[in-house]
Amino acid sequence: MKELTKLEELVMMAIWRLKEDAYGVQIKSKVKEIGSREYFYNTLYTTFDQLARKGFITKHFGEPSAVRGGKRKVYFHITKEGRSALVNAFKRHNRIWAGIDEKSFRKEYSG
C-alpha cells in the first residue's frame, strides 16, 4: 500500500472535510487552516497531480465563471483507495502515538 506524505495527507484531509466544495481556492484556505501554513497553488496542484496518479482522488470540471477569468473550476473527490489510504494513515498515527497523553509526554521530553 502506498504511503501518504505529510502534505498529501493534509491535502486529502482538506478535500475530505470540504466534501462537495473541494476546489483549488477552498482547499488552499482549508490547508492553511488545518495545517497552519500557507502553500501556494503550484505546490498544491503538483500534489493533486501526484494523488490523482496514485488513484487517491479523482477530478471533475465545474462551471467557468467571470471572476476566474473564464476558466473552469476543478473539483476533487476522494476515491475508495483514497479513503483506505486515509484510514491507514489514521491507524498509523494512532499506533505511533498509542498510550501517550500530551501532558506526560511534554513533561518527560523536557525533563
Added chain:
Amino acid sequence: MNKNRRKIPKIPFWFLKQIYSFDSADAYSGDIEEEFAEIQKCQGRTKAKRWIWSHAIAAIPRWGHHLVTWRTTMFKNYFKIALRNFLRHLGYTFINVAGLAIGITCCILIMLWVQDELSFDRFHENADDLYVATFSNGSKVTPTALSGFLKTEYPEIILTSRYSAQGRDLLKYEDTDIYQEGGVMVDPDFLNMFTLPLLKGNPEIALDDPNSILLSEQVAKKLFDTSDPLGQILTYNTRVDLKVTGVFEDYPSNSHMQFQYILPLELAKIHNRNLNTWEVNNIRTYVQLRKNTPVEDVDAKITDVVERHRPQDKRSMSLQPITRVHLNPYHHSGGAILYVYLFSAMAFFILLIACINFINLTTARSSNRAREVGIRKTVGAFRSHLIRQFFSESIVLTMIASGLAMGLVFFFLPMFNSLTGKTFTWELLIQQAVVAGIFVIIFLTVILAGSYPSLVLSRFQPVNVLKGGRLTGAKGSLFRKVLVVLQFSLSIFLILGTLMIFRQVHYLRAHDVGYDRENIVYFGIGSRFRQNYDTIKTALLSHSNIQNVTLTDIAPYRWQSNAGYGDVHWEGKTNQQVKMVMMNVDYDYLDTFGLTMAQGRFFSQDYSTDASDAYVVNQAAVRAMEMDDPIGKELKVWDLNKRIIGVVQDYHFESLHNEIIPMAMRIDPNWHNQACVRISPYRIPDTLAFLESKWKEIYPEYPFEYRFLDDTIANQYRSEQAIGRIVTVFTILALFISCLGIFGLSSYTAEQRTKEIGIRKVLGATVSSIIRHISKEFVVLIVIANVIIWPLAYFAQSRWLQTFAYRINIGWWTFILTGIVVLVLSLLTVSWQIIRAATANPVDSLRYE
C-alpha cells in the same frame, strides 16, 4: 477604468503560470485569479497586488529548478539518443567528426595567423594617431627636412620623428664585441610617440645626448650579461664612444618597424650627413596627430609639401596610418592584406566543405531517423522540439570535433609555425580575442552544419512515416547534389590556385635574370678596403679559385626602386619624362656578374676618361629616351653630365615583382660599399677561409661576414614560397575532406542499393557494369563542378598574376590536369564502396524477400 483596476497584474501572473503547466493548468490559473479577486474585494487592490507579487517572487527558485530539470531531462534524452546513433553508425560518425575536426583546426590556425597579421602595430597606445609620411607611389623615403617642417608648420601634427634603419653595426664593450643587426636612428620624440617601455633609464632624456644608445633587453644581455648596462660606455663601429642611457623591453615582432638598438639621429652628423635638406630622400618620417584630427584634412594640406621645396619631385604626399603599413606597404594596394583575405576565404571554404559533409550525410540518412521522428510527434513533440533535438545532436558532434580540433591545434602548432615563420605559442590560445574567435568558429560550424538537417529531419509527417513502407532520402537529393558540386568546385579552385602559385614561384626562381648569380659572395666594405683596393684585388685574384672581384654600391638583387630616382636630361631631349636609377660600379662589374653589352663598350681602365666622363646605360633607358644611337651622347643624371659609352643588355637588378626600369652606371669609388667576389664552385670552404684571412689583414677588429647572392635572391621570393606551402597544405586538407564526404555518401548509396545491385546481378549484370552505373552519378557531379569553377578560377588567377611584372601564362593544361586528378581521386574513393557492394553474393542481399 474600474474594470481595468480589477484586472490581475500581468507579469507576476504570467510568471506564476509558468511554474505549473500540467494536467490542471487552467484550473490552477483560474484559482489564482479567483483568490486575487477575493483579496482585492476584501482588502483592496494594493494588498492583492502585494499578495501576487510576493508569491511570484517566492516562486523564483522553484521556477529555476523547474526550468533546469525539464530542459535537462529532455536534453539528457536527446543526448542519449544522439550518442546511441553515433555509436551505431560509427563509420559515418567518424567521417563527420574527422571532417569537422580538420575543418575547425584549419580555421583556428588560420585565425591565429590572420589575427596576428591584423594586430601589427596595434600595441602602440597612440596607434590611431600615428602616421608615416608616404609618397603617392608608396615610397616612405622622405627628405630629412620634412619632419621639422611638418611639426612647426602644422598645428595638427604634435610630434614627429625621423627613422633611419642602420643595418649592422659593431658594438664593443670591454672584451665583448658583436655585430648587431637592427640599429635605428631616431629623434628624441620617438620615445614619446611609440610605446616602448624602458626597463632602465629615463625616456624623457634618453636620446637627448647625441652620444647615447638604447639597447634591447636581448642585446644588453649579450653585451653585459648580468651586470647593469646603464651608464656604461660602448664603442660604436670602433670610432665613437656611446653611453648606454636605457634598456627597452624586446620590441614585439608584430610591427613593421624592427630594431634592436636605438641611436639618436644627431649621431649621424659624424658621418657628415645633412639632417636638414630637401634635396634627397633618405629617411622615414613618422608623425603623431592631435587626438581626433581627421587625417584627410592634414593630407589635403601637406599634399604638395615636397614639391614646394623641390619642384622636380611631383609625387604627392599623404599620411598612412602605421597600423596599415604592414598590411598595405604601398599604401593603397597590395601587400599582406591580400593574403589575409586569401587565407580567411580559404578557412571559410574548408569549414564549409566539412559542414557540407555533415549536411549531406545527415540528410541522406534521414530515413533512418524517420520512425523516431514519427513516434516523437505522435506522443506530442512539436516540430520545434525536434528541431531542438537534431540541433543538439549537431552541437554534440561539433563539440566532440572541437575538442579533437583543439588537440590537433596543440599538436600541429609547431609545424604551423615553421610553415608560416611565426612564433605562436599555446598560451596564445587562451587569450581573450582568440577564445572569442574559436567560439565564433564553433558557433558558425553549428549553424552551418546543423540548421538544414534539423529542418529536414523534423519535417516528416507521422502518418506517412509510421504507415510503413520505404522512405528514401530522395526528396533532398538534388540539394545534396548541388552541395557536392559546391564542395568539389571549392576543392578544384584551391588546387588550381596552388598549382598556379607554385608555377609562378618556380618561374620567378628559374627566370633568366640576365646575369650569373651563382657562386657570388658579397660583403660590406669600408674606406680602408677602398683605399687599398688595388693591392687587395691583386692578392685576392692570386688565389686560383677566385675568378673576379668588383666593387659596387649595391649588388644587383638589392635595388629597391622606391629608393629614389634622379631627373634626367640628354642631348635631343624633347619632353619625355624619364626617371633613372644610378649605380656606382667598378671596371670588373660586367665580368663578375656575367652581363653582356648590347652596344658600345663597358668601362675600361685603358681609357682615362671613363672614371669621370662615362655612363653605361641599360636598354630600358635607351628605349625610354628614344635614342637611335646612344653611344657618345651626353646624359645628365642627378646633375652629373657625362657621355654614354655603352649600353648593357637589360638584366633584373630588382626583384621580378618589378619591371626593368631605366638605369645608368658610373664609376665613383667614393660610393663603393660592397665587394662582390666570383668564386669557382670547387672547394668553396677553402676559398671562404682565404677570403676571411685577407679580411683579417685589413680589418682585424671586424669579423668577416659574407653572403651568397643566390641565397639572398631565393629569400626574396620566400613570402611567395611560404604562402605556397600554406596554401598547399590547406588545399590537400580540403580535398581530403571532400573525398571523405563522397566516401560517406557513396557507401550509403551502396548500402541503400544493395537489393538493386543484387537483382541486377541475378539478371546478368557484370560487376564492372554495376560499378559504371553507380559511379556515373558521382562522375557527372565532378564534371559539373569542374565546368562551373573553371571560369571563376581563371578570373581569380589572372587577377593575382597581375601583381607580378613577370608572370606565367595561365596554362589550360593545369585545368585539365586538375580535373582529371580530382575525377580519378573521387572515382577511387567512390568505387571502394561500390566494388564491395557489386562483388557481394546476391543471395545475401536478396534472401529475405
